[in-house]
Amino acid sequence: MILADLAFSFGVLSLIAFGGMPSVMPEMQRLVVEVKGWTTPAQFIQLFAIAQAAPGPNVLIVSLIGWRAAGLAGALVALVAVCAPAAVLSWWIADLWERFKDSPWRRAIQKAIAPLVVGLTLSGGYVIVTPATPDWRLWAIAAASATAIMTLKVNPLWLLGVGGVIGAVLLSG
Amino acid sequence: MQVTPPRSLTELFLGFLAIGARSFGGVLPWAYRTMVEERRWLTPADFAETIGLCQFLPGPNIGNASIVLGKRWFGVAGALVAFLGLMALPFIWVMALGVLYLEWASNPIVRAVVTGVGATGAGLFIGTALKLAKALVRKPAALVLVAGCFLSVGVGRASMLIVMPLAAAIGIFFARRGWL
Numbered sequence: 001m002i003l004a005d006l007a008f009s010f011g012v013l014s015l016i017a018f019g020g021m022p023s024v025m026p027e028m029q030r031l032v033v034e035v036k037g038w039t040t041p042a043q044f045i046q047l048f049a050i051a052q053a054a055p056g057p058n059v060l061i062v063s064l065i066g067w068r069a070a071g072l073a074g075a076l077v078a079l080v081a082v083c084a085p086a087a088v089l090s091w092w093i094a095d096l097w098e099r100f101k102d103s104p105w106r107r108a109i110q111k112a113i114a115p116l117v118v119g120l121t122l123s124g125g126y127v128i129v130t131p132a133t134p135d136w137r138l139w140a141i142a143a144a145s146a147t148a149i150m151t152l153k154v155n156p157l158w159l160l161g162v163g164g165v166i167g168a169v170l171l172s173g
Numbered sequence: 174m175q176v177t178p179p180r181s182l183t184e185l186f187l188g189f190l191a192i193g194a195r196s197f198g199g200v201l202p203w204a205y206r207t208m209v210e211e212r213r214w215l216t217p218a219d220f221a222e223t224i225g226l227c228q229f230l231p232g233p234n235i236g237n238a239s240i241v242l243g244k245r246w247f248g249v250a251g252a253l254v255a256f257l258g259l260m261a262l263p264f265i266w267v268m269a270l271g272v273l274y275l276e277w278a279s280n281p282i283v284r285a286v287v288t289g290v291g292a293t294g295a296g297l298f299i300g301t302a303l304k305l306a307k308a309l310v311r312k313p314a315a316l317v318l319v320a321g322c323f324l325s326v327g328v329g330r331a332s333m334l335i336v337m338p339l340a341a342a343i344g345i346f347f348a349r350r351g352w353l
Contacts, residue, residue, distance in 0.1 A: 167289010
């Protein structure tokens with residue numbers, strides 16, 4: 001039952017994706033590549049690339065993974081699974097959160113989550129550019145793109161385009 | 174600023190469809206342009222507050238925002254309609270690109286380009302995280318948490334299911350002591 005497996009796996013990811021999808025990327029890569037074997041490490045970075053280049057929320061990478069694992073049904077199941085549990089939680093928490101606006105616990109939770117999101121998002125980037133064996137060319141491209149997004153005010157789409165050209169030069173052959 | 178929430182489910186759907194259709198390179202700027210500037214459903218402050226909440230909640234931020242806003246305006250039906258509107262076109266786009274890519278995946282140049290795009294995307298994650306980290310540099314306790322998460326989950330490939338609860342507990346402890 002690969003559909004049930006997809007639904008459960010991505011459903012769990014949904015609930016731990018604090019701060020959004022970037023922070024859950026390391027767990028997604030681990031699960032998809034190492035635990036389930038739905039893609040190879042090299043395919044994972046390519047599916048990630050497609051989801052980044054396409055318009056829309058970057059969460060759509062799960063549809064590509066679901067599609068590789070179980071066709072169109074897999075794509076739909078993966079997308080719903082990664083969104084629904086978090087959506088249900090948002091539904092309830094949105095009001096509760098407002099009610100505890102001045103609670104010291106709310107402030108503590110908010111402050112605690114910020115460094116976790118930073119550490120996990122860094123991990124996500126690192127894991128994606130470190131498939132199987134470290135490759136300095138991927139690291140160089142990632143370092144350049146990180147520097148660019150921090151210093152330039154451009155639509156990230158341009159950077160992805162430039163990265164594709166650099167990839168063609170450095171990585172083909 | 175005069176704001177008017179969407180008057181019908183159709184209007185809600187078309188608004189979120191417009192966000193999804195145009196959101197090349199990031200959804201957030203387009204969500205702002207569509208809902209605040211063009212359709213005037215929300216004030217800028219209201220938008221910022223909603224997004225702030227959704228960035229805290231688990232799950233895809235903008236997906237959650239569609240649920241929270243759809244619910245506010247039309248209840249369950251609104252939440253579903255906004256979510257479907259947001260995802261419909263990007264889903265078709267990404268699947269079409271996926272199919273196209275599979276056709277060409279055996280070509281080494283295509284593979285090199287796509288891998289380059291992927292490495293760039295990963296770099297964007299790293300850059301964004303470093304931008305967020307600027308607010309934390311003067312707080313050693315926060316940097317300990319950042320390093321701990323990175324070393325365990327990134328380098329050590331430990332499962333987030335173990336690291337997250339542990340790190341969250343330590344983080345809340347630090348925050349209660351006023352270290353964050």
